[in-house]
Amino acid sequence: MERYLLVIDDEANMRHMLTSLLSKQGYRVEVAADGAEGLRLAMEREFDFILCDLKMPVMDGLGFLAGMREAGRTATVIMMSAYGTVDQAIETVKQGAYDYISKPFKVEEILLVLRKAEERERLHRENAQLKRQIDAIGGQRTFGGMVGGSKAM
Amino acid sequence: MRRWGLTWDSIMTLAMLLAIGMLLTDLVATGLWWSRIDRLQQRQLENLLAVIAGPLVSNPGAVPASPVLVELAGQGICLVLTKGGQITQPISNTCPEDRDATRLAQSQGLAALGSFSTTNGLIAVGRPIQPDQPSSPVLVLVQHTEDKFARLWTHQHHILIYILVNTLILTVIGFFRFSKRFIRPLDRLIGMADDYRDSGPLLFTEPSQANEIGRLSSSLNAMILRIEEEKRKLAETARELAESNRQLRENQAEMVRAEKLASVGRLAAGLAHEIGNPLGVAQGYLQMMAMEGSEPAEIADYADRARKELERVDGLIRQLLDFARSSRSRRERFDLHDLLAEMADSLRMQPFLEGVELALDLAAEPSTVFADPEQLRQVVLNCLINSADAIRARTPAEGGLIRLVTTPAAEAGKGMLQLAIIDNGEGIEPAMIEAVFDPFFTTKEPGAGTGLGLSVSLSLIESMGGRMRLESAKGEGATITLLLPVDEAGGGAASGPVETIDA
Numbered sequence: 001m002e003r004y005l006l007v008i009d010d011e012a013n014m015r016h017m018l019t020s021l022l023s024k025q026g027y028r029v030e031v032a033a034d035g036a037e038g039l040r041l042a043m044e045r046e047f048d049f050i051l052c053d054l055k056m057p058v059m060d061g062l063g064f065l066a067g068m069r070e071a072g073r074t075a076t077v078i079m080m081s082a083y084g085t086v087d088q089a090i091e092t093v094k095q096g097a098y099d100y101i102s103k104p105f106k107v108e109e110i111l112l113v114l115r116k117a118e119e120r121e122r123l124h125r126e127n128a129q130l131k132r133q134i135d136a137i138g139g140q141r142t143f144g145g146m147v148g149g150s151k152a153m
Numbered sequence: 154m155r156r157w158g159l160t161w162d163s164i165m166t167l168a169m170l171l172a173i174g175m176l177l178t179d180l181v182a183t184g185l186w187w188s189r190i191d192r193l194q195q196r197q198l199e200n201l202l203a204v205i206a207g208p209l210v211s212n213p214g215a216v217p218a219s220p221v222l223v224e225l226a227g228q229g230i231c232l233v234l235t236k237g238g239q240i241t242q243p244i245s246n247t248c249p250e251d252r253d254a255t256r257l258a259q260s261q262g263l264a265a266l267g268s269f270s271t272t273n274g275l276i277a278v279g280r281p282i283q284p285d286q287p288s289s290p291v292l293v294l295v296q297h298t299e300d301k302f303a304r305l306w307t308h309q310h311h312i313l314i315y316i317l318v319n320t321l322i323l324t325v326i327g328f329f330r331f332s333k334r335f336i337r338p339l340d341r342l343i344g345m346a347d348d349y350r351d352s353g354p355l356l357f358t359e360p361s362q363a364n365e366i367g368r369l370s371s372s373l374n375a376m377i378l379r380i381e382e383e384k385r386k387l388a389e390t391a392r393e394l395a396e397s398n399r400q401l402r403e404n405q406a407e408m409v410r411a412e413k414l415a416s417v418g419r420l421a422a423g424l425a426h427e428i429g430n431p432l433g434v435a436q437g438y439l440q441m442m443a444m445e446g447s448e449p450a451e452i453a454d455y456a457d458r459a460r461k462e463l464e465r466v467d468g469l470i471r472q473l474l475d476f477a478r479s480s481r482s483r484r485e486r487f488d489l490h491d492l493l494a495e496m497a498d499s500l501r502m503q504p505f506l507e508g509v510e511l512a513l514d515l516a517a518e519p520s521t522v523f524a525d526p527e528q529l530r531q532v533v534l535n536c537l538i539n540s541a542d543a544i545r546a547r548t549p550a551e552g553g554l555i556r557l558v559t560t561p562a563a564e565a566g567k568g569m570l571q572l573a574i575i576d577n578g579e580g581i582e583p584a585m586i587e588a589v590f591d592p593f594f595t596t597k598e599p600g601a602g603t604g605l606g607l608s609v610s611l612s613l614i615e616s617m618g619g620r621m622r623l624e625s626a627k628g629e630g631a632t633i634t635l636l637l638p639v640d641e642a643g644g645g646a647a648s649g650p651v652e653t654i655d656a
Contacts, residue, residue, distance in 0.1 A: 011430050013462060017437040020455070024444065055504070082429035104433030107440040 003118075004045060007031045008038035008064065009053040009080065018051060021107060025114075035059030039067040047075050049117055051110075052097075054081045054088055062088075065095050076117045080105075159339070163331050168324040175316040183305065190301055191276065198230070198278040198294045205232065206292050209282050229297055235279075236290040338366045342373065349377070405612065412609040416534050417473065419505060424473050427502055428466050435462035472499045483525065484617060486640065489570060490520040493557050496533060505541045509553035517559035522570050522637040524617045529637070532613055532621075533557075535606040536574045536633045543578025543631060553577065569619075569636040576632075581625040589623060 005027040007018045015031040022029050030047075032038035036059040038052065054061040061079050068075065079100040081089035089100035098120070101113050205221060225232055276298045283289035438459035442452050497511050522529075537555060544553035553576070560571040581589060590607050607623070614621040618638045625631035 011434070013434045013458065014430055016458070017434045017441075020451075021437055021441055024441070024446075055507075082425075082427070103429035104436050107437055 003027045003049070004047045005029050006038060006041055006047045006050045006052075006075075008033075008035060008050065008056070008061075010034055010056040011053075014053070018110075021110070022114075025111065035061065035064035035067070038064055039071075042068060042073060042075065043071060046073075048121065049114060050075050050077045052077055052079055054079050054092065054100075061092055061097075062095065065092060065097060069096060076121060078113055078117065160328075160332070160336055163336070164324060164328050167327045167331065168320050171320045171323050171327070172316060175319060179309070179312050179316065183309070186308075187301065187305070190304070191298065194276055194296070194298065195278055198276065198296060199280070201225075201230070202278055202280045202292060202294050205294075206280050206282055209292065225294075231295040233293045233295065234282075234290050235293055236288070334364075335366065338370075342366075342370065346373075409609050409613065412535070412606055413531055416531065416538060416606070419538060420503065420534070421473055422504075424469050424503075427504075428469055431462035431465040431469075435459040435466070438462070468499075484523055485526065486521050486523050487526050488520050489517070489522045489529075489559060489572065489637070490515045492526055492530065493533070493559075493572075496530060496537075497557070500534070500537065505538055506555075508551065509541050509544055509555055511537075512554060512556045514556055514558040517561050517570050519639075520559060520570070521639060523640045524619065524637050525613075528613045528617065532610040532635070533572075533574065535610050539606060539633075540574060540576035540578055540631065543576055543580070545578075547577075547579035547628075566636065568639055570639050572635045572637065574633040574635075575630065577630040580627045580629045580631055581623070582627045583625075586623055586625060 003026065005022055007015055007022070007029060008031075009015050009018070010033055012033075015033070019029045019031060027049075030041055030045075032041050034056045035052070038050070039059070041047075042050065052061045052064055059067070065077060068077065076098045077092075077096070079089050079092045079097045080103055081100055082103045086100075086102065089097075089102070093100060098117055099113055101109060222232070275295055277293055277295045279291045279293040281289040281291050435458075438455040441447065442455045442459075447455075493513060493515065497513055500506055501511060540555045541553070544555070556573075556575040558573040558575060560573070590611050611621050614635060614637075620636040622634050623631060624634070
């Protein structure tokens with residue numbers, strides 16, 4: 001399954017490195033140089049994951065998050081923060097980002113965060129699917145039956 | 154003259170007092186003599202009359218013996234016989250011609266027996282020849298009163314000479330006594346005071362004297378001791394002052410260092426942030442190089458990119474070191490424009506300048522200055538930080554602009570080059586402009602600034618022989634103007650390389 005990933009960073013080198021790295025991991029990567037451009041791309045297509053830098057000209061990470069919330073988009077956004085901006089990164093998590101990762105990061109770190117996010121995505125989807133199943137069964141309210149109906153658990 | 158003042162005064166006073174005293178005594182004595190001189194003459198005349206009248210008592214018609222009359226005439230005494238108010242017989246031929254004498258004799262003859270009277274310089278003494286007979290003829294002696302003034306002068310002549318001699322002798326005696334008791338001790342005190350150089354307790358010792366001089370001596374000694382004490386305290390204070398001065402100078406160096414560290418700290422925070430990106434990118438490329446399935450061309454590309462990122466990190470750290478460099482710095486000739494351009498390049502990515510446009514307007518020609526580049530860098534950095542903070546503090550925060558403007562030498566003043574750092578921040582209230590150069594004055598949040606920036610900048614610029622001033626108004630932005638000497642002679646500062654504070 002194709003995974004779409006958006007990298008938003010004002011540093012061209014960072015964009016290039018992440019594109020090279022994540023393409024090798026099988027993601028379809030698109031890039032944006034700032035929050036506004038990222039928001040525009042995010043409106044065009046649904047991304048599975050968005051790696052967003054916190055500090056950027058024109059529109060920063062927080063602005064991007066707010067834009068996404070306004071547009072009703074619920075992508076899994078992972079914030080990238082440099083030294084000294086961890087507080088702000090935590091703030092973004094409160095504002096709805098999935099997680100944050102500190103620069104400089106090791107390749108494993110970013111892959112791990114993405115894997116975790118994917119796992120969560122998967123659970124989300126499963127959860128949603130199960131809910132639909134429950135709705136389809138309709139009226140069945142036995143708790144045990146609900147749990148028993150979940151193959152994943 | 155001054156030394157003789159008291160001596161002369163005392164001699165004069167003494168002589169005057171003695172003379173006055175003796176003259177007063179003389180006056181009293183003369184007064185007494187004056188009041189009694191007439192009575193003395195009268196008594197003489199009465200005695201004389203008694204002698205003359207003696208032979209006439211038994212023989213009223215007799216005439217006094219010729220020698221007596223001659224004697225009377227010799228003394229200017231007039232002898233008359235009166236009876237019933239009339240001069241019956243002027244016995245002596247020396248009676249005064251004038252009527253006064255005659256009238257006096259008559260009245261005396263009529264008057265009570267034995268009395269006398271004086272008038273108009275005449276004295277008359279009468280004596281009845283036969284006191285037991287009321288109608289007895291009266292013998293009257295009339296004489297000119299003595300010339301009192303002549304006699305007075307004769308007396309006074311001697312007395313005055315005596316007074317003069319006495320005054321002289323007593324003055325000399327009194328003066329020597331006075332001198333021994335007062336002037337010589339005082340002279341000694343003066344001599345001691347004159348010779349006084351350094352401490353010596355009980356310097357003014359007059360142990361033999363329990364009088365005021367002795368007390369003065371001990372007072373002076375106490376004073377000397379007090380002065381010694383004060384001197385000691387003063388020396389101590391001076392030493393303390395020198396010490397605090399030294400500490401102050403050390404603190405100044407400390408302050409410069411603290412301020413530098415504060416700006417460097419701020420740069421470092423920004424730099425750390427900046428380093429994160431290239432470091433992360435380089436790490437990413439390096440790890441990708443190690444991954445399996447990478448093409449050699451890809452690996453070469455990654456290596457190249459990683460190297461470039463590391464070069465960036467290197468550059469950033471070098472900048473920080475440039476600012477933080479601990480330098481016993483020297484003044485040198487360098488191109489101000491190069492320094493400003495280099496600073497602008499390296500600082501543009503600093504977070505503190507985020508959202509602030511940094512514009513260079515470098516018109517000065519030539520653009521060399523004679524200053525300490527490291528210190529100048531610190532000053533300019535500090536001004537930029539202040540400007541950026543002022544821009545951030547205003548509303549709206551967008552559109553921040555800091556202009557670095559150098560002005561051609563001719564406009565700046567003789568031997569000086571002008572660098573203006575102009576921002577459009579919130580500005581400074583006029584009342585605060587004076588205070589901003591004071592150490593520890595800051596309007597920033599605690600921890601955001603040391604309050605030393607401008608104070609240290611000012612001292613650095615002044616130590617380079619330059620000048621620094623600030624113009625601003627609330628809401629109008631601020632302009633820092635630096636005047637920098639273009640060569641060694643410029644700015645009136647010490648020429649040649651100058652060692653400045655180690656910061």
